Amino acid sequence: MNHKKQAEEILEAIGGKENLSAATHCVTRLRLALHDEGIVDQEKLNQIEAVKGSFSTNGQFQVVVGQGTVDKVYKEFVALAGIGESTKEEVKQASSEKMNPLQRAIKTLADIFIPILPAIVTAGLLLGINNLLTAPDIFFDDQALIDVYPQWSDIANMIIIIANTAFVFLPGLIGWSAVKKFGGSPILGIVIGLVLVHPDLLNAWSYGEAVSEGSVPTWNLFGMTVEKIGYQGQVLPVLAAAYLLTKIELFLRKRIPDSIQLLFVGPIALLVTGFLTFIIIGPITFAVGNWITDGLVAVFDTFSWLGGLIYGGLYGVLVITGMHHTFLAVDIQLVGSTGTTFLWPMLALSNIAQGSAAFAIWLASKDEKLKGLGVSSGVSAWLGITEPALFGVNLRFKYPFIIAISSSAIAGLYISAQGVLANSIGVGGVPGIFSIVSDYWLDFMIGMAIVIVLPLVGTYLYAKRKKDV
Structure with a gap:
C-alpha cells in the first residue's frame, strides 16, 4: 500500500488541509478535529483503499484505517496537511469547542467511566467464573460444583474476593478518574473515594436495615447530628465530592506558595471536602441515586x-x-x-x-x-x-x-x-x-x-x- 497516496486521498476527501484543525490517532483510527464535517465527501472517503469506515463522535471525525497501518498513514497525513502531530488531549480540546452543553456533559461522563471500565469488565468476567463454581443446576441437579467437590470452595471464595474488590472500592476508582478528568491530583481523588467507604462507617448496603432498627450511627458536630454512613456502590456522591475536591485544590494551589503546598493543599482540600460530603453532598446525592435506581426498577417491574x-x-x-x-x-x-x-x-x-x-x-x-x-x-x-x-x-x-x-x-x-x-x-x-x-x-x-x-x-x-x- 502506498501510504502517502492514501493520506492524500483521505485529506482530499475530508475537505483539504484548510478544513483540518488537529489530528492524532489511536490503535486503529485517525482522530480528526475538523472545522466543518458537513463538507466531507463520504462517498469518496469510503472508496479509499485504506479506509474501513468513518464516523463522528464527541466532536471528532474518526477514520477507521486499521492496526499497523494507521500510524504510517498518520505520519504522511500530518506532513501533507502541514500540521504538527497532536496529542489526544489536544484533539479533544479542539473538538470540544464545537460541542453543546449536553454533549460536553456526556463526554465528561465518558472520560470518567471509560478508564475504569477494564476493572469493572474484569470483575464481571470473574463473577461469571464464580457462578460456574457456585451456582446449582449447571453441572449437577440441585447442587453446585463446590458442593460436589468441596476442595474447590476456597478457590471460589478467593475468586469472589478478587472479583468484588472493584465494586467494594468503586468510589476509589471513580474518585481517581473523576479528579484526573477535572484537573486535580488523582491521588487525592483515590483518597476521597476511599474515605467514603472507610470500614468504620456503616456499610451502605446495611443502611436500610439500620434505619428500620433505629441503629444508624451518627456524629455530633457541635450539636449537629450527621449520619455516619458509607457510600459503597454509589456513583453520584463520589462524582460530586471529586468535583468539589478539585475546585478547592486548584483554588488553594493558586494562592499558596509552592514551597508549602504539600503541608496545606492536600489536608485542607480533603478535610473541607470530607466534611461537606458527609454533612450535605453525601445525603443529598445518596437519596437522588436511590430515587433513580428505585424508579428504574419500578418501571421495569x-x-x-x-x-x-x-x-x-x-x-x-x-x-x-x-x-x-x-x-x-x-x-x-x-x-x-x-x-x-x-x-x-x-x-x-x-x-x-x-x-x-x-x-x-x-x-x-x-x-x-x-x-x-x-x-x-x-x-x-x-x-x-x-x-x-x-x-x-x-x-x-x-x-x-x-x-x-x-x-x-x-x-x-x-x-x-x-x-x-x-x-x-x-x-x-x-x-x-x-x-x-x-x-x-x-x-x-x-x-x-x-x-x-x-x-x-x-x-x-x-x-x-x-x-x-
Whole structure:
C-alpha cells in the first residue's frame, strides 16, 4: 500500500488541509478535529483503499484505517496537511469547542467511566467464573460444583474476593478518574473515594436495615447530628465530592506558595471536602441515586417488556449519539445498589445484533473490500466494540442498522419479560453470557439466538434483493 497516496486521498476527501484543525490517532483510527464535517465527501472517503469506515463522535471525525497501518498513514497525513502531530488531549480540546452543553456533559461522563471500565469488565468476567463454581443446576441437579467437590470452595471464595474488590472500592476508582478528568491530583481523588467507604462507617448496603432498627450511627458536630454512613456502590456522591475536591485544590494551589503546598493543599482540600460530603453532598446525592435506581426498577417491574423493547431497540441509536455512555453510570449504580443490572444484558444483545448484520453484508457482498470490512467489524461487534460495524457497514447501507435494532428490540422485550439480570458489566457481546446470573442463562441464550439469526437472515435476504453490496 502506498501510504502517502492514501493520506492524500483521505485529506482530499475530508475537505483539504484548510478544513483540518488537529489530528492524532489511536490503535486503529485517525482522530480528526475538523472545522466543518458537513463538507466531507463520504462517498469518496469510503472508496479509499485504506479506509474501513468513518464516523463522528464527541466532536471528532474518526477514520477507521486499521492496526499497523494507521500510524504510517498518520505520519504522511500530518506532513501533507502541514500540521504538527497532536496529542489526544489536544484533539479533544479542539473538538470540544464545537460541542453543546449536553454533549460536553456526556463526554465528561465518558472520560470518567471509560478508564475504569477494564476493572469493572474484569470483575464481571470473574463473577461469571464464580457462578460456574457456585451456582446449582449447571453441572449437577440441585447442587453446585463446590458442593460436589468441596476442595474447590476456597478457590471460589478467593475468586469472589478478587472479583468484588472493584465494586467494594468503586468510589476509589471513580474518585481517581473523576479528579484526573477535572484537573486535580488523582491521588487525592483515590483518597476521597476511599474515605467514603472507610470500614468504620456503616456499610451502605446495611443502611436500610439500620434505619428500620433505629441503629444508624451518627456524629455530633457541635450539636449537629450527621449520619455516619458509607457510600459503597454509589456513583453520584463520589462524582460530586471529586468535583468539589478539585475546585478547592486548584483554588488553594493558586494562592499558596509552592514551597508549602504539600503541608496545606492536600489536608485542607480533603478535610473541607470530607466534611461537606458527609454533612450535605453525601445525603443529598445518596437519596437522588436511590430515587433513580428505585424508579428504574419500578418501571421495569411494572412494564418490563415495554422497557426492554424500547431500550433494546434504542441502544444502537444511543451509540451513534454517544449518549450510551450515560447509561454506563446507571448500570454501575444499579450493580452497586441492587447487586445486579437489568439494562446491561440488552446492551450485550444490541452489540451482537449489529455484528450479525455486518456478517450478513460480508456473506452477501461481492466486493472484496466490503467483505473484509463486514467480517472484521462483525467480529469486533460480537466482542463488544460496535463502532466499526455501525459506521463502516450498517449505517452506510441503512437497512442493516434498521434490521439490527429491530431484532435487538425483540430480544430486549423477551429477556426483560423473563427478568434476565447480569451480576455486573462484562464484555458487551457474545462473551457477555458469563456476566449473566446463571438462573437466566437459557433465557439469555434465546435472546442471543434472536439477535444472531434475525439480523443475519433478514439483512442477507434484503441485500440480495436490493443488490447494492
